[in-house]
Amino acid sequence: MTVCRIAPTRPKESTPYPCVRPESLRIASGLPRPRLFSLSAKGQRIITQSVPIALALTCMLQLSGCSLIQTRSTGAPIQERGIPENVQAAPPKQSESENPDVVIKPYSSGGGGNANRVPDETQAQSEAVPAQQEQPAASNNAVLALLDNAGQQSRSGKLDSAAAALERALRIEPRNPEVWHRLAAIRLQQGQFDQAASLAAKSINLAGNNTDLITRNKNIIAQARRKQTKP
Amino acid sequence: MPRKSRSAVRFSPSRKALIVFLSALIIAGMAYVAYLDHTVRVQFDGKRWAIPARVYARPLELFQGMRLNPEHLAAELTDLGYVRTGNPDSHGTYLRTKGEFRFVTRAFRFWDTAEPSLPVKAIFEGSDLVTLQNSKTGKPIDLVRLDPLLIGSIYPAHNEDRVLVQLAEVPPLLTKTLIAVEDHRFYDHHGIDPISIVRALWSNVRAGATVQGGSTLTQQLAKNFYLTSERTLWRKFNEAIIALLLEFHYSKDEILEAYLNEIFLGQEGQRAVHGFGMASYFYFGRPLTELKLPQFALLVSLVRGASYYDPRRHPERALAQRNRVLDVALANNQITAQQAAAAKQATLGVTAKAPNGTSPYPAFMDLLRRQLQRDYKEQDLTSEGLQIFSTLDPRIQANAERALVTRISQLEKQFRIPPRRLEGAALITSSENGEVLGVVGGRDARFSGFNRALDAQRPIGSLIKPVVYLTALAMPQKYTLATLLQDEPVTFSNPGSKPWAPQNYDHQYHGAVPLHTALAHSYNVPTARLGLEVGVANVLNTLLSLGVERKLAPYPSVLLGAIDLTPMEITQLYQTLASGGFRVPLRAIREVLTAKGEPLQHYPLSIKQVFDAAPIYLLNTALQEVITGGTARSVTQQLPPALTVAGKTGTTDDMRDSWFAGFSGQHVAVVWLGRDDNKSTGLSGATGALKVWGDIMQGITTQALHTTPPGNIEYASVDEQMQRRVARNCSGAVELPFINGSAPLETASCGEGNALTQPVEKTLDWLKEIFR
Numbered sequence A: 001m002t003v004c005r006i007a008p009t010r011p012k013e014s015t016p017y018p019c020v021r022p023e024s025l026r027i028a029s030g031l032p033r034p035r036l037f038s039l040s041a042k043g044q045r046i047i048t049q050s051v052p053i054a055l056a057l058t059c060m061l062q063l064s065g066c067s068l069i070q071t072r073s074t075g076a077p078i079q080e081r082g083i084p085e086n087v088q089a090a091p092p093k094q095s096e097s098e099n100p101d102v103v104i105k106p107y108s109s110g111g112g113g114n115a116n117r118v119p120d121e122t123q124a125q126s127e128a129v130p131a132q133q134e135q136p137a138a139s140n141n142a143v144l145a146l147l148d149n150a151g152q153q154s155r156s157g158k159l160d161s162a163a164a165a166l167e168r169a170l171r172i173e174p175r176n177p178e179v180w181h182r183l184a185a186i187r188l189q190q191g192q193f194d195q196a197a198s199l200a201a202k203s204i205n206l207a208g209n210n211t212d213l214i215t216r217n218k219n220i221i222a223q224a225r226r227k228q229t230k231p
Numbered sequence B: 001m002p003r004k005s006r007s008a009v010r011f012s013p014s015r016k017a018l019i020v021f022l023s024a025l026i027i028a029g030m031a032y033v034a035y036l037d038h039t040v041r042v043q044f045d046g047k048r049w050a051i052p053a054r055v056y057a058r059p060l061e062l063f064q065g066m067r068l069n070p071e072h073l074a075a076e077l078t079d080l081g082y083v084r085t086g087n088p089d090s091h092g093t094y095l096r097t098k099g100e101f102r103f104v105t106r107a108f109r110f111w112d113t114a115e116p117s118l119p120v121k122a123i124f125e126g127s128d129l130v131t132l133q134n135s136k137t138g139k140p141i142d143l144v145r146l147d148p149l150l151i152g153s154i155y156p157a158h159n160e161d162r163v164l165v166q167l168a169e170v171p172p173l174l175t176k177t178l179i180a181v182e183d184h185r186f187y188d189h190h191g192i193d194p195i196s197i198v199r200a201l202w203s204n205v206r207a208g209a210t211v212q213g214g215s216t217l218t219q220q221l222a223k224n225f226y227l228t229s230e231r232t233l234w235r236k237f238n239e240a241i242i243a244l245l246l247e248f249h250y251s252k253d254e255i256l257e258a259y260l261n262e263i264f265l266g267q268e269g270q271r272a273v274h275g276f277g278m279a280s281y282f283y284f285g286r287p288l289t290e291l292k293l294p295q296f297a298l299l300v301s302l303v304r305g306a307s308y309y310d311p312r313r314h315p316e317r318a319l320a321q322r323n324r325v326l327d328v329a330l331a332n333n334q335i336t337a338q339q340a341a342a343a344k345q346a347t348l349g350v351t352a353k354a355p356n357g358t359s360p361y362p363a364f365m366d367l368l369r370r371q372l373q374r375d376y377k378e379q380d381l382t383s384e385g386l387q388i389f390s391t392l393d394p395r396i397q398a399n400a401e402r403a404l405v406t407r408i409s410q411l412e413k414q415f416r417i418p419p420r421r422l423e424g425a426a427l428i429t430s431s432e433n434g435e436v437l438g439v440v441g442g443r444d445a446r447f448s449g450f451n452r453a454l455d456a457q458r459p460i461g462s463l464i465k466p467v468v469y470l471t472a473l474a475m476p477q478k479y480t481l482a483t484l485l486q487d488e489p490v491t492f493s494n495p496g497s498k499p500w501a502p503q504n505y506d507h508q509y510h511g512a513v514p515l516h517t518a519l520a521h522s523y524n525v526p527t528a529r530l531g532l533e534v535g536v537a538n539v540l541n542t543l544l545s546l547g548v549e550r551k552l553a554p555y556p557s558v559l560l561g562a563i564d565l566t567p568m569e570i571t572q573l574y575q576t577l578a579s580g581g582f583r584v585p586l587r588a589i590r591e592v593l594t595a596k597g598e599p600l601q602h603y604p605l606s607i608k609q610v611f612d613a614a615p616i617y618l619l620n621t622a623l624q625e626v627i628t629g630g631t632a633r634s635v636t637q638q639l640p641p642a643l644t645v646a647g648k649t650g651t652t653d654d655m656r657d658s659w660f661a662g663f664s665g666q667h668v669a670v671v672w673l674g675r676d677d678n679k680s681t682g683l684s685g686a687t688g689a690l691k692v693w694g695d696i697m698q699g700i701t702t703q704a705l706h707t708t709p710p711g712n713i714e715y716a717s718v719d720e721q722m723q724r725r726v727a728r729n730c731s732g733a734v735e736l737p738f739i740n741g742s743a744p745l746e747t748a749s750c751g752e753g754n755a756l757t758q759p760v761e762k763t764l765d766w767l768k769e770i771f772r
Helices: A020-029 A051-066 A119-124 A126-134 A141-157 A161-172 A177-189 A192-206 A211-229 B002-011 B017-044 B069-078 B174-183 B195-206 B217-226 B234-250 B252-262 B274-285 B291-305 B314-331 B337-343 B360-372 B378-383 B396-414 B461-473 B517-520 B525-536 B536-547 B557-558 B565-577 B611-631 B634-635 B689-697 B757-769
Strands: A037-039 A045-047 B051-055 B094-097 B100-104 B119-127 B128-134 B148-155 B263-266 B271-274 B385-389 B423-428 B436-442 B485-489 B509-515 B590-595 B601-604 B646-651 B657-663 B667-675 B713-719 B733-739
Touching: A141 A161, A141 A177, A161 A177, A161 B601, A177 A192, A177 A211, A192 A211, B017 B217, B017 B234, B051 B646, B069 B100, B069 B119, B069 B396, B119 B271, B148 B360, B174 B217, B174 B252, B174 B291, B174 B314, B217 B234, B217 B252, B217 B271, B252 B274, B263 B274, B263 B291, B274 B291, B291 B314, B291 B337, B314 B337, B360 B378, B360 B385, B360 B436, B360 B590, B396 B423, B396 B436, B396 B667, B396 B689, B423 B565, B423 B689, B461 B517, B461 B525, B461 B536, B461 B557, B461 B565, B461 B611, B461 B646, B461 B657, B485 B517, B485 B525, B509 B517, B517 B525, B517 B611, B525 B557, B536 B557, B536 B565, B565 B611, B565 B646, B565 B657, B565 B667, B611 B634, B611 B713, B611 B733, B634 B689, B646 B689, B657 B689, B667 B689
Parallel strands: B051 B385
Antiparallel strands: A037 A045, B051 B148, B094 B100, B100 B119, B119 B128, B263 B271, B385 B590, B423 B436, B423 B667, B485 B509, B590 B601, B646 B657, B657 B667, B713 B733
8 A cells, every 4th residue: 555545535636745655664764674673562672583694794703803893784774763853944934024014804805806916926016005905815814924825835836835835724714715716726737637626616606706716716617627638 | 602612612622622612612702793783783773663653633723813712722732731830931831811821832843834933922802812923022923833732643562652852852951860870971981881880889788779770871772772671691791792882883972862762761551651752741741842850850760660660659759769860960960959959849740640642532543543544554654653643623622522421411311311321423524624623432532432423324314304405406497495395194105115104203294385494394294205306316316426425225215314324424415515515525634744754645625516506505595494493493592693503403213313413604513312222312303412513513613604695696585385576575575595597487465375374384383393
């Protein structure tokens, strides 16, 4: 069994991380699994193996005056030394100051406006702020920050990370049609056409009378259909 | 090997033979050492320990404007082992003054990003988080994620439990104390320390107790890591050789780090606690980095004998030994007199109970493991130290457990059910993204026995009705919410089987009833008629698209719920209704990371539209009526008035099963009550499961059901008996949603129908419901 095996309920394209077979972890450890030590109930090891290799080694020992042994066995890769890196990289979190000061309106208040405008874009062009006030992409700063983060990730090609940020945003605002739309756009980029179309349909379902958003979603659905038929 | 050499002696008495013998002895000795050397290095360089997979709950995320019960934040911090202090300035500490919290989060590496430690100030007004800011700088914080609660581990057969630590993250005070007590010449010797052995002997004789050991840390590591515990000279000899070899190949730091992770420090049932990383959680419920000198001294004292000095079972003994450790550390100039004196004043400070080795949430863990086993081998789960981020919400889980357990005892008394016979199960999920937030598998939620939430297959009764009505509502040209269904005696005869005469629950007939009323009041006869009209096979197809993947035979009795499904399957079914016709596979896992924090597998949100939004909207409108004026009306007394919900009661023959499945705008919850021996409980869906469901919904922060109609829905006021549009203010007028073009076209003026009889009938209905 491998990690990339698809569970019956998950669609085929849903493994964004490179397929890693769990078994390969073990192989990477460089250790043959039936070890030289067998583990007793208390976890203590008893030396179990017999000696033939050792005899050969002895000769080498005698010849070299033990100097050979100092070279560490090369088979064991460093990364499997067993200690997890519980370290934290420098906080990549968005800094507070980066978020545009937007007038918060509930996204469901609907009605026209330019929903195309997203916070991460307005950031670059601060003169566009008034327009943005008409249709913020989300009703709270947490979601805006995550959308912003997803935008940055996707621009730098990290589509998995972008999707993760959007999923996180959906946990906060599960009925925000803009977030569903952006997730659809990411899935389209990733070539997950079924998901792209479904997510866009979901966004339409929640979009109320936001015709602009509906149009953008229909656009995604059309593209997904087209690309699906011509792989 | 020595035996071999002796045989050489027997046949060679001459001097030449002696030389041969000695050479053989040396060769054999060298061979043995080389063999040891090989094994020492293979073991030390390889993956040293089998580390159980760790399962985490969802991390709690905080943001300004969030709805969150402040008690839930307090409970989360307590569960995470945050220490309440007057001035929270180090990570893992907090202060609460009524609605204001100040705390310092722990840094944690998540799958997407590393969350740094952050000083946070959070102010609540009621259940609204109104202010969230950095308590040092005063700057607002958009979003902060607490470290996730460890909810269980997946153990290998031999049950060694450890949390690996790196030397760099171990507080120096701990290693100093350890070295002072166990091997104060650690940095000076080469594995064995004759001076120490003599000195230890001497000081033990003087103290009259074992306060100092003669073995070096390296020897102890050699013993624990490579050898059995038997006390023989041969083993002692091996220990010494291995210690020398370890020192020869590895640095002091490498040896110390291995020691810190290897040493046995406690036992609970089958589970052996190894290493200081795990011991810190085991005794203090906190990471090692948050401990202080008195706790370090206590952990170090356990090296001598973890069960003899067990601070939970022998607190006095443990205290005395801890203080002796502090004395030795002082004598070795590792700590100051003030430090030692202050530390001696401290209480032991261990948590009352060891954190449960087995998860406190066995039913959820069961679901999680089943989902993991689709993708992972058992061996990898128990040995690779995988980090599994689950979807469990400990607050929602705790609330569901409490609701189920309390109500069950209460219902047993009220309905004179023999004590401890009534059982139950509950599932709570997040409606839009399908994350499983809580699973209760029985009234004894800590017991990992029969998991009713996943495995109890029970007749579902009226829970099937929404499926029948949805099948009809998907044909707007034939059926609308206003369509009249005949509720009068009927017998269906099918060649080859017994004639079937469905009865209503109240054994009454109600004449011509509108479709939405028949569903809200759960009338059997009109449902059976409707189901046969649309076709049993079509109803089963609807059931399949909604997510119940089970082969079912198209008997008419299916229409009244004569099929056995599990609470989990029902949850999947209602999930699809709750999310507007989008099927979302229920997930217990978000992410799997390697021990080192590298993403291994993501379980993404995946959705599939299986039904058009409009008929689902119509159906959900009727399911809201179940609550506002139907069989589940009683729950409105439990819920806040603004919390709009929808759902359906289910009761089976002779009241063997009591079901309720329903949803708010944010959560789906399904509750089943019944007996394992399948005897009658005397509970209907409304008198049993609905009560638990109401408690669950009332106890969590959830949003009202949203009712934004899809674009192709229009509202019209109609007189249902006349099947005409009427003015909104007419006495018999009902305002209902219709799929565009399906509302009646003809209009009528007020009073044209027999509006007089209706109020009377409604009152009667209402009376009947009381006894339902």
